[in-house]
Amino acid sequence: MGADFVQFSLTPILIGVFSAIACALPGNFLILRRQALIGDAISHVVLPGIVVAFLITGVISAIPMLLGAAGAAVVAVIVIEAVKRLGKIEPGAAMGVVFTSMFAAGVLILEQTDTSNVHIDVDHALMGNLESLIWFRAEGWHSLLDPSALATLPVELPRIAIVCAIVISLTVIFWRWLKIATFDEGFAEALGIPASALGFGLVVTAAVAAVAAFDAVGSIIVIAMFICPPAAARLMTNSLKHQIWWSVAFATLSAILGYVFAGYGPLWFGATNAVSAAGMIAAVSGIILGLACLYGPHRSRIGIGKEEAA
Amino acid sequence: MNPFLDALLLQAGYNAALVAIGAALLGFAAGSSGTFLFLRKRALVSDAVAHATLPGVGIAFIVMVSLGGDGRSLIGLLLGSAITAWIGLLLIEWIARHTRLAEDAAIGAVLGVFFGAGIVLLTIIQSMSAGRQAGLEGFLLGSTAGMLFQDAVIIAIGGSLAVLATWLLRRPMTLVAFDSEYAAAMGYDVRRIDLLMMGLVMAVTVIGLKLVGLILIVAMLIIPAVTARFWTERSNRVIWIAGAVGGVSGYLGAVLSASAPALPTGPLIVLVAAGIFVFSLLFAPVRGVLAAVIRHRRFQARVHRRQGLLALAAQHPIREAYTLRLLRREGLVRADGVPTETGRAQAAKIARDERRWDIAREVHQDVGLTGRYDGLTPIEDVFTADEIADFDHRLGGPIAVGDL
Numbered sequence: 001m002g003a004d005f006v007q008f009s010l011t012p013i014l015i016g017v018f019s020a021i022a023c024a025l026p027g028n029f030l031i032l033r034r035q036a037l038i039g040d041a042i043s044h045v046v047l048p049g050i051v052v053a054f055l056i057t058g059v060i061s062a063i064p065m066l067l068g069a070a071g072a073a074v075v076a077v078i079v080i081e082a083v084k085r086l087g088k089i090e091p092g093a094a095m096g097v098v099f100t101s102m103f104a105a106g107v108l109i110l111e112q113t114d115t116s117n118v119h120i121d122v123d124h125a126l127m128g129n130l131e132s133l134i135w136f137r138a139e140g141w142h143s144l145l146d147p148s149a150l151a152t153l154p155v156e157l158p159r160i161a162i163v164c165a166i167v168i169s170l171t172v173i174f175w176r177w178l179k180i181a182t183f184d185e186g187f188a189e190a191l192g193i194p195a196s197a198l199g200f201g202l203v204v205t206a207a208v209a210a211v212a213a214f215d216a217v218g219s220i221i222v223i224a225m226f227i228c229p230p231a232a233a234r235l236m237t238n239s240l241k242h243q244i245w246w247s248v249a250f251a252t253l254s255a256i257l258g259y260v261f262a263g264y265g266p267l268w269f270g271a272t273n274a275v276s277a278a279g280m281i282a283a284v285s286g287i288i289l290g291l292a293c294l295y296g297p298h299r300s301r302i303g304i305g306k307e308e309a310a
Numbered sequence: 311m312n313p314f315l316d317a318l319l320l321q322a323g324y325n326a327a328l329v330a331i332g333a334a335l336l337g338f339a340a341g342s343s344g345t346f347l348f349l350r351k352r353a354l355v356s357d358a359v360a361h362a363t364l365p366g367v368g369i370a371f372i373v374m375v376s377l378g379g380d381g382r383s384l385i386g387l388l389l390g391s392a393i394t395a396w397i398g399l400l401l402i403e404w405i406a407r408h409t410r411l412a413e414d415a416a417i418g419a420v421l422g423v424f425f426g427a428g429i430v431l432l433t434i435i436q437s438m439s440a441g442r443q444a445g446l447e448g449f450l451l452g453s454t455a456g457m458l459f460q461d462a463v464i465i466a467i468g469g470s471l472a473v474l475a476t477w478l479l480r481r482p483m484t485l486v487a488f489d490s491e492y493a494a495a496m497g498y499d500v501r502r503i504d505l506l507m508m509g510l511v512m513a514v515t516v517i518g519l520k521l522v523g524l525i526l527i528v529a530m531l532i533i534p535a536v537t538a539r540f541w542t543e544r545s546n547r548v549i550w551i552a553g554a555v556g557g558v559s560g561y562l563g564a565v566l567s568a569s570a571p572a573l574p575t576g577p578l579i580v581l582v583a584a585g586i587f588v589f590s591l592l593f594a595p596v597r598g599v600l601a602a603v604i605r606h607r608r609f610q611a612r613v614h615r616r617q618g619l620l621a622l623a624a625q626h627p628i629r630e631a632y633t634l635r636l637l638r639r640e641g642l643v644r645a646d647g648v649p650t651e652t653g654r655a656q657a658a659k660i661a662r663d664e665r666r667w668d669i670a671r672e673v674h675q676d677v678g679l680t681g682r683y684d685g686l687t688p689i690e691d692v693f694t695a696d697e698i699a700d701f702d703h704r705l706g707g708p709i710a711v712g713d714l
Binding site: 031034035036037039040044083086087088089090092093094095096097100101103104105107108111112218221222223224225226227228231234235262266273274275276278279280281282283285286289293296298299300301 | 348351352353354356357404405408409410411412414415417418419421422423424425426427428429430432433434436437451525526528529532533535536539540572573574576577578580581583584587591597599602
């Protein structure tokens with residue numbers, strides 16, 4: 001737990017934890033609203049969004065990429081809604097049509113443009129690259145107080161920290177509205193809560209979280225972060241507030257354990273190379289969900305007898 | 311000839327022709343088997359199944375290498391992917407059935423976790439066979455470069471088997487897709503048919519891994535079915551139209567990709583399918599957007615015409631500009647809004663129709679008949695001539711417009 005840890009592991013772990021929390025918070029509401037797969041759609045359209053942003057601006061930098069991806073998510077949500085209404089198609093199929101098409105367009109544009117000298121490649125976008133986000137200038141814990149070393153922190157860290165903070169504060173600010181609108185949209189409308197705007201805002205927030213986490217963990221594994229911790233939390237309690245706390249705990253646990261297993265696990269087995277941290281985080285969150293499915297105190301559906309649920 | 315035509319006529323080389331035929335077969339199989347998934351409203355299960363193939367590919371590679379093999383045998387990799395895809399499928403089913411989580415959460419969880427595990431395995435393989443390019447990343451987005459004849463044979467045989475299975479299972483699967491409870495009452499094992507349906511989808515996914523990759527194979531299962539649904543209301547036709555849409559997009563996509571460099575096959579196939587989808591969404595005869603707009607305009611015109619004529623009959627002035635334009639175009643009113651001779655005749659006819667309906671609704675308590683009164687349907691469409699004669703008898707003689 002010395003200088004090496006600060007240099008190589010501290011920032012990836014923090015980025016992983018912030019990403020996991022930022023995704024898990026909106027994930028709670030998406031799951032309860034039966035919109036879990038919006039996360040799936042969003043994570044797939046992040047790639048075309050980033051590619052188009054790169055094409056327009058010609059630079060790889062954070063702000064245009066974030067905007068591009070968030071824009072793509074908004075476009076995807078609107079197009080899904082349009083296809084659903086115009087074609088009278090059920091939501092799952094509408095989503096499937098839209099996000100796969102946008103993803104295909106993204107891959108095609110990416111292959112067409114000469115991006116060989118720039119740092120986006122498809123595999124990276126899909127799998128993430130948490131390990132590479134190390135803090136070169138760190139020499140130990142004291143570097144945390146050293147402004148010149150702090151200035152060389154990977155930019156992904158403050159970015160995801162800010163997004164995480166925004167997501168947390170949005171959740172706190174809109175807590176009452178979210179709670180009411182999630183469980184009873186009609187009642188929420190009757191109270192004068194703009195429920196559909198709130199639902200759209202939730203999706204946009206999820207998109208922003210997905211984009212910020214995309215840097216670190218890639219676009220597909222974000223889905224696991226959206227769904228697994230909240231789903232596991234859902235099986236632990238009947239109270240929304242407790243569910244949120246559980247999901248944050250599960251998200252943090254999967255990020256830390258996932259990184260540790262990926263970075264140090266292979267060494268325990270005598271291998272020399274670390275494995276993908278993002279993939280391991282998803283796997284750990286899946287194991288947590290599996291355990292919750294088997295032993296969670298509130299795992300069964302109301303109305304199912306004990307024998308049937310067992 | 312230009313490269314596109316060459317490729318279209320399978321003259322662009324051995325490999326390109328192989329890919330084009332394979333893609334067409336795969337597209338047909340995916341389109342027809344994906345139809346049931348769509349009709350059962352479980353389209354996105356295929357997304358989870360597709361992503362769940364990745365760890366299987368990795369495990370199969372590791373097992374084959376540790377047994378001293380090459381590790382790149384397509385059959386072995388596909389077998390491995392089928393096993394984990396099946397496990398993923400059963401897990402979704404189990405979670406949705408035994409816990410309070412909804413199916414969408416189960417789909418998302420399985421998708422993310424299996425894909426993550428697959429990525430972990432890929433990184434293990436990269437370090438394991440240092441220096442040796444395993445090329446397993448090709449399964450993510452498909453890679454058709456260097457496709458072997460035997461790969462194409464696998465796709466062809468697998469695709470044909472999937473189509474055959476679709477044809478054999480079409481009746482029970484249709485029944486389950488439309489009314490699973492009725493199917494259960496008929497003695498079908500709904501759960502088994504669901505699993506068979508998913509098994510079929512999984513087979514297509516696995517076959518398509520090499521060609522379009524696991525992320526985009528979902529599109530080949532969903533888009534053709536959704537597209538075909540626009541063109542017909544009959545389930546047996548949806549299957550084959552979807553197959554045709556899938557086959558055409560597979561073929562055209564592969565051809566386009568062969569006609570120029572840096573055009574990846576998988577995305578192009580999906581984009582061709584998406585193009586057909588958009589065309590269908592807009593221009594399909596009954597369910598398309600254009601058809602709906604035209605239908606709406608016609609309805610609007612009928613309402614305006616009828617209301618305009620009723621106003622003429624009652625000698626009310628018409629102020630609605632659209633109504634006036636409509637009546638003028640038909641020569642029923644003059645430019646100053648005064649009815650022409652035909653206009654007066656038509657107005658009298660409509661007014662009589664309306665009065666007949668009034669009588670009809672007094673006389674007939676049968677909602678099945680009078681319920682069809684919507685202010686637009688001519689009474690002749692609902693009642694017989696002698697019934698109408700009876701209404702006329704109760705009405706009294708005709709009254710000229712203007713003498714009301």
